[in-house]
Amino acid sequence: MSGWELSGYTPVRRLGAGASGSVVLATHDRTGTPVAIKYLVRDLGEDSSFRTAFRAEARLLGEVDDPHVSRLYEYVESPHGAAIVMELVDGVSLRQMLRAHGPTTPEAALCVLKGSLAGLAAAHANGVVHRDYKPENVLVTGAG
Numbered sequence: 001m002s003g004w005e006l007s008g009y010t011p012v013r014r015l016g017a018g019a020s021g022s023v024v025l026a027t028h029d030r031t032g033t034p035v036a037i038k039y040l041v042r043d044l045g046e047d048s049s050f051r052t053a054f055r056a057e058a059r060l061l062g063e064v065d066d067p068h069v070s071r072l073y074e075y076v077e078s079p080h081g082a083a084i085v086m087e088l089v090d091g092v093s094l095r096q097m098l099r100a101h102g103p104t105t106p107e108a109a110l111c112v113l114k115g116s117l118a119g120l121a122a123a124h125a126n127g128v129v130h131r132d133y134k135p136e137n138v139l140v141t142g143a144g
Helices: 048-061 094-103 106-125
Strands: 009-015 023-030 035-039 073-076 081-087 091-095 140-143
Touching: 009 035, 048 073, 048 140, 091 094, 094 140
Parallel strands: none
Antiparallel strands: 009 023, 023 035, 035 081, 073 081, 091 140
C-alpha cells in the first residue's frame, strides 16, 4: 500500500496492484458497504501534473452511470497521497478466469467482450480514457 489509509474505512485485504497504485478491499465504517480503494503510488502522487490529471479523470468517472463500469464513490487527496473509492465488483479478473479455466467458448468470450466494450464506450462518452485495458482489469461477474 501507499503507507496511509483513508479514515472512515477499514481495510480487509489487498486485491491487487498495478503501475499507478494498489487496490484494497475495505469496508465503509458507517454503512458496512464493501468497497475497493485504489491508492495512487506515492511517487506519482507527488507529480503535480499527474495528480491534476488523476483528479480530473476521477471527476469525469464520477459522472459515469453504467452497469458495465464500476461506480466511483469518492476521490480523496491528502498530504499523504490520493485515493479513489469505488464500487466493489463481485467477480474475478478475466486473467484469473483464464488461468483457472483455460480458454472460454466463443459465446462466453463474446459475452465478456460485449460487456467490457460497453463499459469502455460509456467511459469514453464521458471523456474518460481507460489507458490500461487488459485482462487483469476486466472484471467478470457470475452472470458473465
